[in-house]
Structure formats: C-alpha cells, structure tokens
Amino acid sequence: MKNSQLYKGSLNTIIMKLLEEQGRMYGYEITQKVKEITKGELNITEGALYPALHKLEADGLLDVEVEKVDNRLRKYYKLTEKGTTENVNRLAELEEFIKNIQTIVNPKLSY
Amino acid sequence: MKNSQLYKGSLNTIIMKLLEEQGRMYGYEITQKVKEITKGELNITEGALYPALHKLEADGLLDVEVEKVDNRLRKYYKLTEKGTTENVNRLAELEEFIKNIQTIVNPKLSY
DNA sequence: TGTTATGCATAAGAAAATTATGTATATATT
C-alpha cells in the first residue's frame, strides 16, 4: 500500500463508520470492504486492524459476538451506544480535518 | 489541538506545499501561516515541525539559508529541484488519500 | 497435494507525532 502513513489515525474512524453503515461486521470482512470501496487502493493490514478492534472494544465503543460459520471463527463487531455517539464526533473531526488540509494544499477548492 | 493524530503523515506534504506557494519560509512562519489558514484549527507543534524540516533537508528536498533579522536567527527553507518534483507526487498521493477517505466516510460526496 | 482464501492473533520494530524542556532576543504591559 502506498502513502500508508497518511491514514494514521483515521483507521478507527473508518472502522466505526463502516459498522454504523453495515450494522455489524467481522474483521476480515472490514478489510475486504475497504479494499472493495477504494478499488484496492487502501489495504488495511491485520496487524493494524485487530489491535484497533480490541482497543475500541476495551474502550467500550464496540461490542463483540463470536460465531462459527463453516467451522471457522468469526468475531462480529457492532457499535455500542457510546460508540454511536463517539462515531458522530469522530466523523465531524475527520471532515473538519479534511477541510483544513484541502484549504492548505488546494486553496482553489476551498470556499 | 484536536484530531491531532489525524494529520500524522501529512505534515511533510503541508510544509512542501507552502514552500512551493511562498517561495521560501522559516519555521516559525510556517506554524503561523498554517494557524492563519485554518483559522486556528491546526496548530503545528515545534516538536513536530523542526525535526520534519531537518529530515526534509537531510533528504535533499529542502535547502536552507540562515539570516539574522532584528538580531534574531531565521532559517529560511525552500524546495530544491528534487523537492519540487517530490512535492508533485506527494500532493497527488494526498489528494488520492483524501478521495479514498471521502468514499468511505461520506459516500454521497464521492463520484 | 500444494496453493490460495478465509479468519483470528501478537510481537518486534519503525515512523511520526506530543509533551516537556532549554536557550535567546524583542516587544508590550503594568
């Protein structure tokens, strides 16, 4: 993956946004979804994803349900109530951040 | 500063873009310019800025000229030829990154 | 039967910030 350091810090917001949209998802599903949406340009590594999911869960923002499908384990995550609230804030912050960056690197597009 | 972790990785690109625009700038001037452009929302810390400038210089992307103004030191930085080329690439990557993030968190705006 | 896909996890290391601190001069305030 190129420009990987750029998305530092935005992974948590991406995860939460997808969970808000999809209701619930398991880890591997999240990586595939992001790959699909970005046409292969953004690939979330497992070493980044799983620790992030665990931290969000530990922080009370996600709930987890373990299921066995085709004899393979899946851990389905969904937003808690706290997570839903927090998601709104983080999305707002991300939008604000993007707006600021745009103002700097592409003044023409900012109005 | 809020959402500080979001701009991890984009600092170098911000610096180079401003230098491209302004011709040459010194460190403190960069922090003030960013604060001004983003209406105080993005504050570059000195602990992030100066090491970043030193690294860009070490990588041959920036040239430095030391001047004394009002008995105070200023280090003016400008893009080298290599830096100018690299700036184009990094800006393109940043735009691409922003587009990808937008596609994920705000599908309505992506087309 | 070996490779690819699915599905989880963690440890070691690197990158890039924050926070705290230090030095020094100039200007504004009280």
Next chain:
DNA sequence: AATATATACATAATTTTCTTATGCATAACA
C-alpha cells in the same frame, strides 16, 4: 523597572499507530 508575551530555534523522552513478520487453523481450488 519588572514581567509577560511573542518571536525563533532545538532536542530528549514518551506515546501512538502503524508495518512487517510470524503463528495457528479450516475451506476451497487446482
């Protein structure tokens, strides 16, 4: 005159958040 704020640089310790590498296990495909 004394003090605080602004200007201007710098670095060390720590933290956060990734990458890379590795490990385990099952299913599907060639």
